[in-house]
Amino acid sequence: MSEIAIRITGLQVRAGQRQLLEIAQLVVHHGERVAIVGPNGAGKSTLLRVLAGFMPARQGAMCVLGREFGPDVGATLGARGWRSLRAEVGQVMQGLHLVARLTARENVILGALARPGGMPLWRSWLRLYPAALVDEAERALRELGVASLADTRADHLSGGERQKVGIARLRLQAPRLILADEPTSALDPRATIEVCQALRATAAHATLLTVVHNPELLPLLADRVIGLAGGRVVFDVDVKDATPDRLTEFYAQARPLRSVDQGAAWPVKADDDFARRAGTAAARPHCTEITSLP
Amino acid sequence: MPAASMMRTGVLPRGRQGFAGLVALYALLVLICLATLALAGELSLGRQPWENLLKSLAEFARPSFIDAWFGAPQLEYRSDDGTLLRVEDRRQVEANFLAALGRATWVTFQIATLGSLLAAILALPLGILTARNLAAPRPVSRLAQLILDAARAIHTLVFGLVLVGIVGLGPTAGILAIALHSMGTYGKLFAESIETLDMGAIDAVRATGASGSQVFFSAVWPSVLPQFVSNHLYVWEFNIRDSTILGLIGAGGLGLLISEAASLFQWSRLATILLAVIVLVTIFNALSRRIRQALL
Numbered sequence: 012m013s014e015i016a017i018r019i020t021g022l023q024v025r026a027g028q029r030q031l032l033e034i035a036q037l038v039v040h041h042g043e044r045v046a047i048v049g050p051n052g053a054g055k056s057t058l059l060r061v062l063a064g065f066m067p068a069r070q071g072a073m074c075v076l077g078r079e080f081g082p083d084v085g086a087t088l089g090a091r092g093w094r095s096l097r098a099e100v101g102q103v104m105q106g107l108h109l110v111a112r113l114t115a116r117e118n119v120i121l122g123a124l125a126r127p128g129g130m131p132l133w134r135s136w137l138r139l140y141p142a143a144l145v146d147e148a149e150r151a152l153r154e155l156g157v158a159s160l161a162d163t164r165a166d167h168l169s170g171g172e173r174q175k176v177g178i179a180r181l182r183l184q185a186p187r188l189i190l191a192d193e194p195t196s197a198l199d200p201r202a203t204i205e206v207c208q209a210l211r212a213t214a215a216h217a218t219l220l221t222v223v224h225n226p227e228l229l230p231l232l233a234d235r236v237i238g239l240a241g242g243r244v245v246f247d248v249d250v251k252d253a254t255p256d257r258l259t260e261f262y263a264q265a266r267p268l269r270s271v272d273q274g275a276a277w278p279v280k281a282d283d284d285f286a287r288r289a290g291t292a293a294a295r296p297h298c299t300e301i302t303s304l305p
Numbered sequence: 306m307p308a309a310s311m312m313r314t315g316v317l318p319r320g321r322q323g324f325a326g327l328v329a330l331y332a333l334l335v336l337i338c339l340a341t342l343a344l345a346g347e348l349s350l351g352r353q354p355w356e357n358l359l360k361s362l363a364e365f366a367r368p369s370f371i372d373a374w375f376g377a378p379q380l381e382y383r384s385d386d387g388t389l390l391r392v393e394d395r396r397q398v399e400a401n402f403l404a405a406l407g408r409a410t411w412v413t414f415q416i417a418t419l420g421s422l423l424a425a426i427l428a429l430p431l432g433i434l435t436a437r438n439l440a441a442p443r444p445v446s447r448l449a450q451l452i453l454d455a456a457r458a459i460h461t462l463v464f465g466l467v468l469v470g471i472v473g474l475g476p477t478a479g480i481l482a483i484a485l486h487s488m489g490t491y492g493k494l495f496a497e498s499i500e501t502l503d504m505g506a507i508d509a510v511r512a513t514g515a516s517g518s519q520v521f522f523s524a525v526w527p528s529v530l531p532q533f534v535s536n537h538l539y540v541w542e543f544n545i546r547d548s549t550i551l552g553l554i555g556a557g558g559l560g561l562l563i564s565e566a567a568s569l570f571q572w573s574r575l576a577t578i579l580l581a582v583i584v585l586v587t588i589f590n591a592l593s594r595r596i597r598q599a600l601l
Binding site: 124130 | 503505506507508509510511512513514515516517518519522523524526527528530531
């Protein structure tokens with residue numbers, strides 16, 4: 012059995028009285044490419060934030076790239092632990108987040124900040140980076156087809172260009188796990204395809220977890236599709252079973268928000284029906300074998 | 306209740322009622338201030354306001370250096386019986402005055418420049434500590450906030466009075482007074498600049514596993530630097546104006562000349578001094594606007 016990238020057990024996340032996430036068990040193996048689909052408010056972004064340690068859980072235990080954390084785990088990771096975990100977890104965010112006043116090249120170099128040995132602070136401060144790192148950043152930009160933009164400031168880039176620069180930064184970071192939150196939400200169709208291909212190429216040797224809405228992108232980004240609704244895993248299927256029709260039905264049936272005392276957002280009956288047709292979560296072996304895992 | 310029905314009954318909606326109440330309270334406050342002053346007989350413009358105004362304006366319209374240049378070149382001082390006591394070369398006197406004015410202007414500029422820089426250096430850590438989005442430990446940020454508020458509450462002139470007593474007369478007291486008061490202004494401006502940061506970009510850098518100081522120097526600093534420079538130019542310019550009065554209390558600079566001229570009713574000299582202040586501030590203002598535009 013291959014190495015486990017993510018293992019979630021008994022996870023609950025709340026914001027006030029709203030139940031954002033409730034996942035009994037979820038396992039992602041190393042090298043898997045997983046897409047997370049679901050309506051707004053289903054908890055997709057929350058899941059990614061919890062996995063990167065940017066949001067605390069109320070209950071549960073997470074194991075990401077060998078680090079255990081969460082309320083059900085005795086010891087906490089600590090600032091150092093989080094940093095070493097985040098260095099191995101690459102994130103592509105919805106909002107095209109680059110540092111506006113730095114050039115594309117400088118933004119790419121930021122991906123190397125957490126490398127072992129590190130960069131002296133004065134180099135970051137004065138933006139005098141080692142030549143080898145500059146070469147590496149330019150190579151990454153060239154591979155993504157945006158080499159000519161190396162000296163352009165990030166706030167002068169278009170949405171697609173920004174996301175490509177973000178992915179170039181990811182290349183320098185060379186993470187083992189990539190969490191991408193709607194990486195193409197602000198892009199036109201052509202840029203969408205280009206960014207997805209770049210993401211896929213960058214994730215060639217990593218685990219990729221992507222939040223997507225567009226069913227056409229699923230085959231490009233995933234071999235496994237997880238549907239979230241009301242914070243719960245509603246289905247967990249192979250990508251070939253997640254046909255556009257089924258996804259349309261799924262989006263139509265899911266109610267996005269749920270209060271703790273209001274019960275399930277996903278109608279139980281519909282859940283069963285869908286699960287029978289699409290192959291239930293329980294039917295996938297790696298979701299039930301948690302007890303036997305190291 | 307819908308707003309339309311309230312309009313019909315002539316009752317203001319709730320939010321508007323509150324505002325109307327505030328306006329009424331404010332009007333009452335202004336009236337009380339006026340009435341008490343009037344009752345105490347303090348609301349007077351003096352005995353001959355118009356004559357004084359016109360006389361002062363006439364003198365103001367002839368700044369001393371123009372008067373000395375185009376007016377009579379010499380003044381003769383004679384005793385009552387007509388013997389010549391002394392002949393004053395007005396141009397020589399005016400040249401001496403202008404030289405003193407130049408030195409005082411330079412001292413004022415020195416006070417403003419060094420005071421502003423010192424204030425910025427003192428305020429930088431405090432501003433970082435009080436910025437809400439950087440989430441410094443609560444007691445520390447509270448203390449920093451308290452220091453900044455106190456510094457802002459006390460006027461430069463008051464700091465100057467105290468400091469003249471401590472470090473003695475001269476520009477040093479002025480520099481320290483400017484620094485202590487402006488520290489409060491800088492701290493607030495710095496904290497606000499940091500609070501308007503694009504936190505998504507900062508989080509994205511944090512997400513690469515960078516340490517806190519790495520995030521600060523590689524993402525926070527380049528983002529806020531232009532705003533810091535802009536804030537610095539703004540406060541600096543403000544301090545050039547502020548430091549012109551510090552001489553009034555013996556803290557060096559133009560203020561001493563202003564108080565001399567005003568005490569002797571030498572409005573033409575005061576006009577020359579004020580022209581120097583206006584020229585200084587205008588030149589600085591033009592330069593700083595250029596720099597700020599270039600930074601955008």
